[in-house]
Amino acid sequence: MTFRPKPHKAWLASLLLSAGALLGGVVPEAEAEDPLKVGFVYVGPVGDYGWSYEHNRGRLEAEKAFGDKIQTTYVENVPEGADAERVIRQLAQSGNDLIFTTSFGFMNPTVKVAKRFPKVHFEHATGYKRGKNLSTYALRTYEGRYVSGVAAGMMTKTNTIGYIASFPIPEVIRDINAAYMAASKVNPDVKMKIMWVSSWYDPVKESEAANALIDQGVDVILQHTDSPAPLMVAQKRGVKAIGQASDMSQFAPDAHMFSIQDHWAPQYIAKIQSVIDGTWKSEDFWGGFAEDLLVVASVNDNLPAEVKSAIKATYDEIKSGDLKPFTGPIISNTGETVVAAGHSLTDAELATVNWYIKGIDDKLPQ
Incomplete structure (x- = not known):
């Protein structure tokens, strides 16, 4: 199931203004859209100066690109196994619309949680198991x-x-x-x-x-x-x-x-935008030198x-x-x-x- 964005703010305001004119009343300002909530799960600390460090840099670049349109959360130092499943499940339960799990050993826990939360979009790095709401992505x-x-x-x-x-x-x-x-x-x-x-x-x-x-x-x-x-x-x-x-x-x-x-930002920005646009789909994506990833x-x-x-x-x-x-x-x-x-x-x-x-x-x- 794909994410359906809320009505565009300008369109909603126009509709309210028209209704107000007909009723002769005062029209309240249109409410701002809620931000898309995005979660990240890291196998190491964000200060490892390696894999998790670069995933987190990608998250920060996505925050800068989207501003208040998104709200991100991350959990670092997550062991691969039962702890990963618990963390991923908690992120899904807390209202995240899109969750990136960024290590091979998170594959089976991500698959399990994705089946329980069919309305949440999941992206798993370096794995090979996919589902209707679960994609995979990897670097060459x-x-x-x-x-x-x-x-x-x-x-x-x-x-x-x-x-x-x-x-x-x-x-x-x-x-x-x-x-x-x-x-x-x-x-x-x-x-x-x-x-x-x-x-x-x-x-x-x-x-x-x-x-x-x-x-x-x-x-x-x-x-x-x-x-x-x-x-x-x-x-x-x-x-x-x-x-x-x-x-x-x-x-x-x-x-x-x-x-x-590694340069994850373009991939994270593209995937977040696809959820906002309602065009997200399950796929197996690989990027390398050609994509500047x-x-x-x-x-x-x-x-x-x-x-x-x-x-x-x-x-x-x-x-x-x-x-x-x-x-x-x-x-x-x-x-x-x-x-x-x-x-x-x-x-x-x-x-x-x-x-x-x-x-x-x-x-x-x-």
């Missing part, structure tokens, strides 16, 4: 990882790059593959070491993982976790690193190569000219559509052809990646 983060892999493969002197990973879900696995695919293309001798921390945001674990990787010979660190801790370790120990989700350059002025920054931020001047040129060229090629990273033939590290020659993975196929590319000497966690 693998595009950013591909650019990161090119730069990492060119910069490493030990031919060993490291990846700090959160959870073995398709988004994280495909990003690891994209990074290694690109790195090995520019540097056939490169190896990748992967450290799983089983957390989206844990500065202590992330620091420990970064130190462990450096101890194993890694001299360029990538991450799919949300704190700047790995950058700070890289700065301290004299290696390079690439920021995740937000611009992390301030935390490692020498070590920071660049950041792949993903950007390369703060390329460090201390990088060699050829590396800076390669970063820009790769970004431009992906943004234009000339380069689609997951185009076959692609062989898994178990020898299976996972993408046929000439085929580019569809969004549905990207959402189910559960294999490592050939050359990654590791096994997926169970």
Whole structure:
């Protein structure tokens, strides 16, 4: 069921004035429309300087764009599981017309609550389950990882790059593959070491993982976790690193190569407007470089000219559509052809990646 906006204020005022003229009475001013209530659920703190930080920046930009037409609420640090269902349900019960749940682990709780509140619109980030009042949306983060892999493969002197990973879900696995695919293309001798921390945001674990990787010979660190801790370790120990989700350059002025920054505001503004207009529909939306929902931020001047040129060229090629990273033939590290020659993975196929590319000497966690 779509949201039906109230009568336009000017039209309502005109109607009341006409009625007043006929009755010869005094006409009260038309009441202002109630603001659209929009809720956000974050897996981490808004101050993580990563994933949740950028979602919250998108919320603030939406507030600025709509002014008093909307009223937003957010809940941060929500664990994935039963607590998430409780928080989402409370937001629905408190009158929110549109609710954004912003982590993969919120998927099943969002599905449950959406069924109980059919008049509320739900948007779930990075998931794949939809309903009449439930949409999904995702960033093509693998595009950013591909650019990161090119730069990492060119910069490493030990031919060993490291990846700090959160959870073995398709988004994280495909990003690891994209990074290694690109790195090995520019540097056939490169190896990748992967450290799983089983957390989206844990500065202590992330620091420990970064130190462990450096101890194993890694001299360029990538991450799919949300704190700047790995950058700070890289700065301290004299290696390079690439920021995740937000611009992390301030935390490692020498070590920071660049950041792949999420820019959620256009998506949030578009979805809020669709509810206001009554045009909202359930869909699976993906955005990346082409939509300016993903950007390369703060390329460090201390990088060699050829590396800076390669970063820009790769970004431009992906943004234009000339380069689609997951185009076959692609062989898994178990020898299976996972993408046929000439085929580019569809969004549905990207959402189910559960294999490592050939050359990654590791096994997926169970």
